[in-house]
Amino acid sequence: MLKIAVLGVGRIGRMHAENIAAHPCATLAGVFDTHPQAAVEVSEKLGVTRFESAEAVFASGAVDAVLIATSTATHADFLEQAVAAGKPALCEKPIDLSLARVNACATKIAGSSVPIMLGFVRRFDDGHAAVRAAIEAGRIGTLEQVVITSRDPGLAPAAYIEVSGGIFRDMTIHDFDMARFLLGEEVTEVSATGARLVDPELMTRCGDFDTVTAVLTTASGKQAVITNSRRAVYGYDQRVEAFGSAGMAISENRPRNHMRLSGATFTDEAAPLMNFFIDRYATAFAAEIGAFVDAVEAGTPPPVGFEDGRQALILAEAAIRSVAEGRTIKISEIG
Amino acid sequence: MLKIAVLGVGRIGRMHAENIAAHPCATLAGVFDTHPQAAVEVSEKLGVTRFESAEAVFASGAVDAVLIATSTATHADFLEQAVAAGKPALCEKPIDLSLARVNACATKIAGSSVPIMLGFVRRFDDGHAAVRAAIEAGRIGTLEQVVITSRDPGLAPAAYIEVSGGIFRDMTIHDFDMARFLLGEEVTEVSATGARLVDPELMTRCGDFDTVTAVLTTASGKQAVITNSRRAVYGYDQRVEAFGSAGMAISENRPRNHMRLSGATFTDEAAPLMNFFIDRYATAFAAEIGAFVDAVEAGTPPPVGFEDGRQALILAEAAIRSVAEGRTIKISEIG
Amino acid sequence: MLKIAVLGVGRIGRMHAENIAAHPCATLAGVFDTHPQAAVEVSEKLGVTRFESAEAVFASGAVDAVLIATSTATHADFLEQAVAAGKPALCEKPIDLSLARVNACATKIAGSSVPIMLGFVRRFDDGHAAVRAAIEAGRIGTLEQVVITSRDPGLAPAAYIEVSGGIFRDMTIHDFDMARFLLGEEVTEVSATGARLVDPELMTRCGDFDTVTAVLTTASGKQAVITNSRRAVYGYDQRVEAFGSAGMAISENRPRNHMRLSGATFTDEAAPLMNFFIDRYATAFAAEIGAFVDAVEAGTPPPVGFEDGRQALILAEAAIRSVAEGRTIKISEIG
Amino acid sequence: MLKIAVLGVGRIGRMHAENIAAHPCATLAGVFDTHPQAAVEVSEKLGVTRFESAEAVFASGAVDAVLIATSTATHADFLEQAVAAGKPALCEKPIDLSLARVNACATKIAGSSVPIMLGFVRRFDDGHAAVRAAIEAGRIGTLEQVVITSRDPGLAPAAYIEVSGGIFRDMTIHDFDMARFLLGEEVTEVSATGARLVDPELMTRCGDFDTVTAVLTTASGKQAVITNSRRAVYGYDQRVEAFGSAGMAISENRPRNHMRLSGATFTDEAAPLMNFFIDRYATAFAAEIGAFVDAVEAGTPPPVGFEDGRQALILAEAAIRSVAEGRTIKISEIG
Structure with missing residues (x-):
């Protein structure tokens, strides 16, 4: 069972959290949101931990991987932190609105073997x-x-x-x-x-x-x-x-x-x-989680990666x- | 070119007449209707002979075959006359509303080799x-x-x-x-x-x-x-x-x-x-004429015959x- | 949250159990099967109680309602027990292969206000x-x-x-x-x-x-x-x-x-x-659970009942x- | 009845000739083709005059209008001749492959009230x-x-x-x-x-x-x-x-x-x-003839004209x- 935490539980993040909870080979390791109320609501509904900060998620030994569904401006930062923490990440598109920022992120994570998957759900x-x-x-x-x-x-x-x-x-x-x-x-x-x-x-x-x-x-x-x-x-x-x-x-x-x-x-x-x-894309979103879990568990590259986003x-x-x-x-x- | 006369030029008979006229291997040999006005109209429009009686049609040397589109009650009589005259006939369904009449007609035409086709256009x-x-x-x-x-x-x-x-x-x-x-x-x-x-x-x-x-x-x-x-x-x-x-x-x-x-x-x-x-069934009606013409010209049995009607x-x-x-x-x- | 136990966890019962677990207003109160292995597997997978007998299910204060997905021959008996225990039941079709047995069951449960729903999923x-x-x-x-x-x-x-x-x-x-x-x-x-x-x-x-x-x-x-x-x-x-x-x-x-x-x-x-x-009928099966839960919670008759089965x-x-x-x-x- | 002659009876011209012959308000006034054999074949099949030259068509008092289905290079010339002869023309597309030639043709026929229709059949x-x-x-x-x-x-x-x-x-x-x-x-x-x-x-x-x-x-x-x-x-x-x-x-x-x-x-x-x-586009080709006939008979501009072609x-x-x-x-x- 891959323990996945969800960063950002707005409408999309919450759906991802439910799909993770329902996946036979994954468990929802907890949620974080800068709006505590959203995080409280989802954590109570799904009976999982609410993390106080993104840092706490990346530092947690109870978290195997992360799903990044926060606002676009934070994606690149969180991807860099995920790689630094050695936690595979499934990140909602886009990586960033600025190609320069995306390129900088690419440089920073270059050479890492931590799996990064981009959420091109279609x-x-x-x-x-x-x-x-x-x-x-x-x-x-x-x-x-x-x-x-x-x-x-x-x-x-x-x-x-x-x-x-x-x-x-x-x-x-x-x-x-x-x-x-x-x-x-x-x-x-x-x-x-x-x-x-x-x-x-x-x-x-x-x-x-x-x-x-x-x-x-x-x-x-x-x-x-x-x-x-x-x-x-x-x-x-x-x-x-x-x-x-x-x-x-x-x-x-x-x-x-x-x-x-x-x-x-x-x-x-x-x-x-x-x-x-x-x-x-309800079933596609569920299948996307499945593909991420499969790739991480098998140690194979995710089917859609950082470079696809770039x-x-x-x-x-x-x-x-x-x-x-x-x-x-x-x-x-x-x- | 098979010369076909049409008996009965109400809505269906008229359509048949037009299809015969347009067929590359058939010509419209004339029309007959008990309502002279209908016959006049069609004969003038299509530039063909108007017969004064059904008997005249069956007796005409300029008629190779007949299409029977008169009222149902006359179908069996006209089929019998067509067979007697040796003129292949394509007859609108039904042969008759009375099975007894149909059976009598079957007996009468039994043994004849004159092709009879029933208009099951579908x-x-x-x-x-x-x-x-x-x-x-x-x-x-x-x-x-x-x-x-x-x-x-x-x-x-x-x-x-x-x-x-x-x-x-x-x-x-x-x-x-x-x-x-x-x-x-x-x-x-x-x-x-x-x-x-x-x-x-x-x-x-x-x-x-x-x-x-x-x-x-x-x-x-x-x-x-x-x-x-x-x-x-x-x-x-x-x-x-x-x-x-x-x-x-x-x-x-x-x-x-x-x-x-x-x-x-x-x-x-x-x-x-x-x-x-x-x-x-516009194209089917045209194809039906074609099948009749083909069968008569080739001397093969029409694809749908008297017994199908019975x-x-x-x-x-x-x-x-x-x-x-x-x-x-x-x-x-x-x- | 309606606590529903599932009797019979073969292929259909197991699917029902998963749908109950996933329903926002219901929880899976436990499972029972005469084949202990099937029950063990499902109870472990879904993290719920495994009941030792159907009687234990009907007697349990932790069970609000039951879903009957056992073999056909047991349906009528379990329906009668559910009614006796005051537990609303959603029963797979058919009630019984014998109309006499169905009629006897009807007589037995006549006058009860315990909601009975038949699983006509379509x-x-x-x-x-x-x-x-x-x-x-x-x-x-x-x-x-x-x-x-x-x-x-x-x-x-x-x-x-x-x-x-x-x-x-x-x-x-x-x-x-x-x-x-x-x-x-x-x-x-x-x-x-x-x-x-x-x-x-x-x-x-x-x-x-x-x-x-x-x-x-x-x-x-x-x-x-x-x-x-x-x-x-x-x-x-x-x-x-x-x-x-x-x-x-x-x-x-x-x-x-x-x-x-x-x-x-x-x-x-x-x-x-x-x-x-x-x-x-995957989504229909989920909707069926929802309709059962809604009816029981609202105190309204289920949308498809015992008499429909009869x-x-x-x-x-x-x-x-x-x-x-x-x-x-x-x-x-x-x- | 509008008497229409067809210039060019290759595959498309022949189809047009048949559609004209079948139209209730038009008659086929004859055909012309630089390949006499094609013209002979069609004229015999459809029982119409074979013109010896395009000039003869334009000069004929038995021709009310023309359909131009010759090779592309001749379209503009024939359009100019049709206008000069006062004969409405339905011309296959394109007017010419050269925009300069089309523009010259436009200048030449400018001011004329002779109806020109372009064969944009779709x-x-x-x-x-x-x-x-x-x-x-x-x-x-x-x-x-x-x-x-x-x-x-x-x-x-x-x-x-x-x-x-x-x-x-x-x-x-x-x-x-x-x-x-x-x-x-x-x-x-x-x-x-x-x-x-x-x-x-x-x-x-x-x-x-x-x-x-x-x-x-x-x-x-x-x-x-x-x-x-x-x-x-x-x-x-x-x-x-x-x-x-x-x-x-x-x-x-x-x-x-x-x-x-x-x-x-x-x-x-x-x-x-x-x-x-x-x-x-079989029915569209027939409808196109109908639209041309209607426009000429009614004295209204054809629904698709020279300028559309240009x-x-x-x-x-x-x-x-x-x-x-x-x-x-x-x-x-x-x-």
């Missing part, structure tokens, strides 16, 4: 994972195009948008990782567009966009096309398509239930899509620059 | 035909169950219902033929139920039903389940399912277009189903008796 | 429940036909079939309950057919069938059509359709993942269906007699 | 047209993103590719028109990528690409994303998606039949997609330059 979705498995099994031949549609059900609050780092670093970053997960080779060029259609005033104020596209190209010419919006009234739109020389694999959306309705003016209507990531951020930087300069950006141009 | 639907092809190709193993859903978009006028012969002879008869088409062996028993839910008053007055089920069994135990309603607000519901030891094949419904809509309260909504048989009527008789007597009827009990 | 499936909700919300108008397809992924072992009570009591009983759940009024007549297509030798030996249909009728003429097979190679086929005067609602099957594949000879292929009920068994008896006698059976003819 | 597809209708009816709110997937079933012969004008002018041009059809406002910027994945040797030799993407932006920020490949083994992939503030509309692909198959290792498999445009070519030029220069091209930069 890799563990049954549909998306089946697309990759189909590619790897050769069922679509040589991969040529990836098409990713990702639209949030509704615009996040302005307070969140303002500190999010912008849509490419905050939202598209998941799609950048999904593209890398499927493409099987590194992206060499990025071309992106950005528009302000959902909340032009807010986006203008933040220098951000709410409706974007990005086209990624690899050295061999493979293409990945990403379409994003911060608002889809019909729910959380999450589709992935992989097209190759011998076929195509598509990961489909998830309506809230499995009923189809027909009436006098329509047929075969489904419910709206699941509302957001906590529901849509590369996704590099793609975000390239996309931002592409929109600003109206041209295709070579990844080699990015720091 | 056999020529691309989806239903693909189900049968899948069965024949062994793709679902040994067939075990057939499930047929057939619901009209709306109740026919009372005047039609009153002379229709009842739902089993008029509507379910198509499903009985579809069951036979797919089962690949003769039905030995029929069990049916009938209800009056759409228009109880009319159905009671006619001694008819508007909502029925029928379960057919073959000697080897294969089952066919038929579900009918005289009214489906979402359109013409036409589905066929074949289940076997190695798989299942389903022929799907047809919405009016290929667009899917998502909105704030629903996703993936399609249009209502095509409204009725003229639209739904057997479907026998199943209708069995279903009617099953509802009346509340028991399973053996086909051997029917005349 | 009522808690999101798709099936949405169909009923659509009916209740009037979205399909007046209900007219229910069509239920239920096919097991593979034939159960002979040892199971031999003591199962036959397909109608063991398998179709779920569909009888689903029909009652959706019809909204009691069934008055049953007509059924049975065939031996999957394993004719075994079925003949047991006097059982592996491929059956049943048509249920209510006093107002509503119809429910059930199609069953003991073996579907493509997985656990579980579909429900409700058709009414204003529309149709369908609960769809569940492939094992959400990927669709296209290749040179096919398009849009999905994975096989989930293999069996533990997977297919009525479903009556429909099974009617179906068995219908096949044997080749006629429609009136429910009033049954015990 | 506008008449029931699914794509329903997407536009949904937009116009406000069913998806304010349009924000259009996503077009267009993949040919297989690479055209090298001889065709060599003279095609390149993928953007030959293939993507349909998608550029579809984007314009749906966006409802002019595109202001184009960003494109091109890869050589299907036949790198041929594409390198031709300076062409076989796998491309294009992202179009309008002044108000609307985005259209196009994904193309010259080869999809599963058939002719033709999908359109429109996303807006209140919903999403999708036009779906068309398998070759309506059967779905399930077996031991898969479920719900459909047939490959219709093979190519003649099949996929604008689509401008987008192709912009895409070509975008790939070459690795930057977003403003439409104002194109001649």
Whole structure:
């Protein structure tokens, strides 16, 4: 049984804590949050220790590994502390909004054998994972195009948008990782567009966009096309398509239930899509914990690591620059 | 070029006439209708001869074959005349509402080599035909169950219902033929139920039903389940399912277009189903003409013949008796 | 927190135990099994008490309620003991294979206010429940036909079939309950057919069938059509359709993942269906526990009770007699 | 009855000739082809005049209008002759591969009231047209993103590719028109990528690409994303998606039949997609003729005109330059 403590028990951290508690090969070693109330609530509900500080977690002999679900600004620090303490860490994305900070962190932890896993949860979705498995099994031949549609059900609050780092670093970053997960080779060029259609005033104020596209190209010419919006009234739109020389694999959306309705003016209507990531990726989040536990127990590298987090951020930087300069950006141009 | 005359140019006959005219290996040899106006209209529109009588059609040297789309009561007579005149005939179903009349007709034409084809158009639907092809190709193993859903978009006028012969002879008869088409062996028993839910008053007055089920069994135990309603607000519901030891094949419904809509309260909504048989089976009707032409030209038996029409009527008789007597009827009990 | 003990921790009982442990408003009060090893394993895994006898469970002050997942022959006895002990019970179906025993049990517990819930888990499936909700919300108008397809992924072992009570009591009983759940009024007549297509030798030996249909009728003429097979190679086929005067609602099957594949000879292929009920109804089983807990805590009648179990068994008896006698059976003819 | 002559009776011209002959309000006034054999064959088959020259067509008093389906290089000349002769023309796309030639043609026919319609057949597809209708009816709110997937079933012969004008002018041009059809406002910027994945040797030799993407932006920020490949083994992939503030509309692909198959290792498999445009857009081609006839008869502008053809070519030029220069091209930069 791997004893995992959770740092940060907001909505996502709490879900992780419950998944750890329910995992057959893991136990929840305790929780910590800078908001004591949140930590008290979760520790009482799940009957586990509440740590008084992050330092106490890293120092504890009762903690084998940590899950970092605190605010983004603390991720890199905690990753460095986890490595220093020799505690494997599963860290929510992104590592940091600043590529410079991420690079500094990379330098600091370089050479360590402490397992670090990045929480790109979509890799563990049954549909998306089946697309990759189909590619790897050769069922679509040589991969040529990836098409990713990702639209949030509704615009996040302005307070969140303002500190999010912008849509490419905050939202598209998941799609950048999904593209890398499927493409099987590194992206060499990025071309992106950005528009302000959902909340032009807010986006203008933040220098951000709410409706974007990005086209990624690899050295061999493979293409990945990403379409994003911060608002889809019909729910959380999450589709992935992989097209190759011998076929195509598509990961489909998830309506809230499995009923189809027909009436006098329509047929075969489904419910709206699941509302957001906590529901849509519920089983993926559980599988992510399982993959982390498996990797740590087996001593193998986690399936998605620090460098994956860094590369996704590099793609975000390239996309931002592409929109600003109206041209295709070579990844080699990015720091 | 096979020269085909059409007897009866109401809505269905006219469609047949157009399909004949458009067929690359057939020409429309003329039309006849007891309502001269209908015949004039079609003959002028399509630029073909209008015959003054059915006798004139059968006597004409310019007519190679006939398509019988007149009222049901005349079908058997015209079939007998066609056989006597040596003119191959494609006859709309049913042969007659009376099994005795059908049997008499069978006796009369027995031994003739003049090709007779019955207009069970659904056999020529691309989806239903693909189900049968899948069965024949062994793709679902040994067939075990057939499930047929057939619901009209709306109740026919009372005047039609009153002379229709009842739902089993008029509507379910198509499903009985579809069951036979797919089962690949003769039905030995029929069990049916009938209800009056759409228009109880009319159905009671006619001694008819508007909502029925029928379960057919073959000697080897294969089952066919038929579900009918005289009214489906979402359109013409036409589905066929074949289940076997190695798989299942389903022929799907047809919405009016290929667009899917998502909105704030629903996703993936399609249009209502095509409204009725003229639209739904448009390509099947054209394919039916083609099959008739091919069989006559090649001198091979038409793919669906007089005996198929007779057997479907026998199943209708069995279903009617099953509802009346509340028991399973053996086909051997029917005349 | 409702403290629930589980009697019988085979595959199903163990799953129930885990669901109870995971439920936010319930705790697992302990387990009992006549096979001590099974009980030891589960009690250790979940960290709960292992009771030495069922009597000890019913006598325990630490047990608020029980979940009965023991062998069918013990259900009625345990239900009676639960009622005597004043402990609410959630009992796996069927109550008993003998209608006489069920009736005796009914008599014995008559007048008690101890909540009894029957484990007709399909009522808690999101798709099936949405169909009923659509009916209740009037979205399909007046209900007219229910069509239920239920096919097991593979034939159960002979040892199971031999003591199962036959397909109608063991398998179709779920569909009888689903029909009652959706019809909204009691069934008055049953007509059924049975065939031996999957394993004719075994079925003949047991006097059982592996491929059956049943048509249920209510006093107002509503119809429910059930199609069953003991073996579907493509997985656990579980579909429900409700058709009414204003529309149709369908609960769809569940492939094992959400990927669709296209290749040179096919398009849009999905994975096989989930293999069996533990997977297919996983969320329904959890919801079932929730409904039991809610009802007990609120003091309201459980959403599916003892009489529902009895009525479903009556429909099974009617179906068995219908096949044997080749006629429609009136429910009033049954015990 | 509008008397339409067809210039060019290769595969597409012949199909148009048959559609004209079958149209209730049009007659085929004759055919012309520089290959007399093709013209003889069609004229005999359809029983119409064979013109000896294009000049004879334009001079004929028996010809009300012309359909131009000759080789691309002749389109502009024939359009000019049609206008000079006062004969409405329906012209296959593209007007010409050279924007200069198109512009010259535009100058020459400027001011004429002779109706010119461009053969962007996809506008008449029931699914794509329903997407536009949904937009116009406000069913998806304010349009924000259009996503077009267009993949040919297989690479055209090298001889065709060599003279095609390149993928953007030959293939993507349909998608550029579809984007314009749906966006409802002019595109202001184009960003494109091109890869050589299907036949790198041929594409390198031709300076062409076989796998491309294009992202179009309008002044108000609307985005259209196009994904193309010259080869999809599963058939002719033709999908359109429109996303807006209140919903999403999708036009779906068309398998070759309506059967779905399930077996031991898969479920719900459909047939490959219709093979190519003649099949996929069969009803759209017929509807296109109808729209031309309607517009000419009513004296209203055809629904897709010369300028639409010119604008689509401008987008192709912009895409070509975008790939070459690795930057977003403003439409104002194109001649």
